[in-house]
Amino acid sequence: MARPPRKPLTADKRRAAKPAVKPAARKRRAKPAVRKKRGLLGWVLWPFKLLLRVVWALSWRGAAIVAILLGAATAYNYAGLPDMATLADGRARGSVTLQDRDGQTFAWRGDNFGGLITLDGVSPHLANAVVASEDKRYYRHFGVSPRGIVGAMRTNIQAGRGPFSGGGGSTITQQVAKLLCLGQDWDPTLGMTETEFENDCRAGSVWRKIKEIPYAMALEAKFTKDEILAIYLNRAYLGAGARGFAAASQRYFGKSVARLNAQEGAMLSGLLPAPSYYAPTNNLERAQDRAATVLRLMRDQGYLSTAEFTQAIENPATLSPAARQDTGGYFADWVMSDGPAFLTGDTTEDVLVRTTLDQRIQKAAEEALAEVFETKVKEGSEAQAAIVVMSADGAVRAMVGGRDTRGGGQFNRAVQAERQTGSSFKPFVYAAALDLGRRFDDTILDAPLTINIPGSGPWSPENYSRDYSGDVTLTQSLARSLNTSTVRLSEQVGRDIVRKVATEFGIDSDLADGPALALGVSESTLLEMTGAYAGILNGGTSVTAYGLNSLSLRGDQAPLLDHESGLGERVIQTEAARQLVYMMYRGVEAGTGQRAKLPDGRPAAGKTGTTQGARDAWFIGFTGDYVAGVWMGNDDNSPLTGVTGGGLPAEIWRETMVRVHDGLPIKPLPMIDAGREARPAPQPLPPANAPQRQQRQPDLAERILLDVLGGIFGRN
Known part of the structure; x- marks a missing residue:
């Protein structure tokens, strides 16, 4: 039996179930980008936009680099910083505070902290x-x-x-x-x-x-x-x-x-x-x-x-x-230079220095110098002057190193200028003669003199006045500052002895070898000369000028250094010194130093000095209380005009000492009473060419023996 033909297999039509969630929308396909045209303005702005982008890129990178470097540098410096106490005192050297003789501060040196x-x-x-x-x-x-x-x-x-x-x-x-x-x-x-x-x-x-x-x-x-x-x-x-x-x-x-x-x-x-x-x-x-x-x-x-x-x-x-107080700048500089460097100029400690300065005397000296230059010196003159005042033991009480007395660090003519001393050197010739037995009233010839100097020929000194007085006493010769009689005396005493006496009195500068030694052709400082005269005032004992009494570290009680006196060895006998003081007293009373005479009957003694060509003029003298020295000259060593030691220097000395002694009782000079001690008939000294015991110079062996004996018995 034939089977019936099959129907084609088909699925049943079904309504699709509605999904609970809508499916994702299908992704649309991207359209290809279309390049937009810049246009004219775009082309103009494009370089600036590019530059801005470059600058921005560099800026933030540069800023980052700078920040990193700054941070590193800061950290490096931070690591090297010490504590605050170390940073607070940044001195490379310490300070020196200078006080006067009464303990009053008058100057500071170094970095005070x-x-x-x-x-x-x-x-x-x-x-x-x-x-x-x-x-x-x-x-x-x-x-x-x-x-x-x-x-x-x-x-x-x-x-x-x-x-x-x-x-x-x-x-x-x-x-x-x-x-x-x-x-x-x-x-x-x-x-x-x-x-x-x-x-x-x-x-x-x-x-x-x-x-x-x-x-x-x-x-x-x-x-x-x-x-x-x-x-x-x-x-x-x-x-x-x-x-x-x-x-x-x-x-x-x-x-x-x-x-x-x-x-x-x-x-x-x-x-x-x-x-x-x-x-x-x-x-x-x-x-x-x-x-x-x-x-x-x-x-x-x-x-x-x-x-x-x-x-x-x-x-x-x-x-x-x-x-x-604006005084004592020169004095402070001298003390700083004269003291031990490791405790003064180069100190890293804070040092307290007690000095010999007397601010009243310092002010008196500065005012006197200003007064004379203002009233008696020609306006526009560039001449300079210096003053030193000290006690008989060498304690410096005042120092003026020039006309400008403000501040420190200036050229100090009292200490730094070595100048010919002129006739202010003559007292040491007479000191040597008196110590060898001469007397103030012995006579000596003041007349033309010629000395033959080997290698140089004849030398003939002359008096300042160009005239001569014949026989004169030693007192008259010194008071009138006669040259020929002084040279004669020096030759009779012996130049070596004169040089030795001057050196032992404190003149450390090289002294001349020839006969002109007696007339002060050698150079010295005012401080040296004033100190040497202090030795005459104190009775013949040498002194070393000093300004520092004690030195200690700040906060310490015991001083590291102290200095109570500048007295040294005896140079001449006391009686010789007393006669010499009288002879110098007569120089102020009736000789070349009359313009230095003090009022109210206060006795003073001193000696003028004028060098060859009037390049330097001096007056150094003393009372019973103080010794003072004055020098005047030009810094370039040119001649002074119309100035001698008995002129302006003597007047500066007088003005200074009048102020220094204001209110002080009158003190007599340590000198002889010439009226009692004078001989009825002064005996003349023998001529220079006569054989004399004093003319014979001891040989080397004798001098060594004398020095040894002098050391044993306390006598030079």
Whole structure:
């Protein structure tokens, strides 16, 4: 049976079930991008856009590199910073404080440091003055003030300077970095002085300012703001040898830095830009004007009320009595140079020196010199003068090294100038003769004299007046400063003996060998000559001029050095010295030194001196109290005009001694009573060519024996 044909198999039509969630939309096929045309404006702006992209890429990468370098430099500087106490005292040398014979301070040398101070021990007025005048945003920046730098650059450009010339907008922290020399200490092996090194540290170059930034940031990271300010207050130089505000407070006001009032704090703060220029010891009025500017800044920034500001302006700061003293600069320099260098000029300690200076006498000498030059010296004269006043034991009481008496570090003609002594040397000729037995009333011939000098020929000295007096006493010869009679006496006594006496009295300079020795052709200093005359006053004992009484380290009780007297060995007998004092007294009373005669009957003795060609003029003399020496001349050794030792030098001496003895009782001179001791008929000295015991010079063996015996019996 045939099967019926099969129907084709087909699926049943079914309604698709609605999905619970719609299927994801079919992703459309992206159309290909079509490049947009730039157009004319696009082509114009395209280079700038490219440049902006390059600059931006370089900028953020460069900024990152700079930040990394700055961080590394800051970290490096941070690691090398010592503690605050080490940073506070940055002196390469110590200080020397000089006091007079009464213990009053009159001079400072070196770098004075008042000791480590913190902000707790400082007057708030001082701290406020420094912040107000130096860095008003100090407590609000991180060590560097970009705003301040930009402002300073703008100010410099407006003033016609370069952007980095003049004011640099440095913060207090950056100024500390300068004071610390970016962590470098001065070393003598650097090949520059300490001053040159500090100037290099303060240089305002661009590279220096760049180096300051990481160092300042390291300081800010290491210390608090108050500690950084304290370092600044400790290290800043404020003129007159004061390093730090504590030292400056004592130097100018004689008080602790904690006790400063507003006007004093403002004056000290005002010194910071130019310490020497604004120093009140140089110009008090200028320092007060500068302080007024700082006070106005303090008022404007709220540190002072209007009432406080008015009170401070109406009562400006003034110097202490010690700071007002402007005397003794030459004396201080001499003491510094004469003392042991490791405790004076090269000291690294703080040293206190007690000296022999008498400020009353020093002032008297300075005023006398000024008075004579103002009233009796031709205006415009460049002549100079020097004065030394000392006691009979060699203690120097005053020293004036020139007409300019302000400050120190000047050429000191009393100590450094070696000049021919002229007739002021003659007393040593007579001292030798008297010690050998001559008397003040012995006679000697004053007449023309010719001496044949081997290798030079005949030499004929003349008197200043060109006339001669025949037989004269030794007193008359010295008082009238006669040349021929003095040379005759020197030849009779023996030049070696004259030279020996002068040397033992303290004249260390080389003395001439020829007969002109007696007339003072040799050179010496005023200090040496005055010291030698002190030996005559004290009875014939040599002295060494001295100015240092004691030296100690600050804070120590026991002195390291002390010096109570300059007395040395006896040179001539006391009786010989007493006769010589009388002879020099007659020189003031009736001889060449009459213009030095003192009023009120006060006795004085002395000797004039005028060198060949009038290049130097001297007067050295003494009373019963003090010895004083005066020299006058030109620094270039040119002749003086119309000046002799009995003229202006004698008048300067008189003006000095009148002031020195003001109020002192009259003290007699240690001299003979000539009326009692004079012989009825003076015996003439034998002529120069007669054989004399004194003319025979001891040979070398005899001189050695005499020196040995003199040492045993205390006699030279």
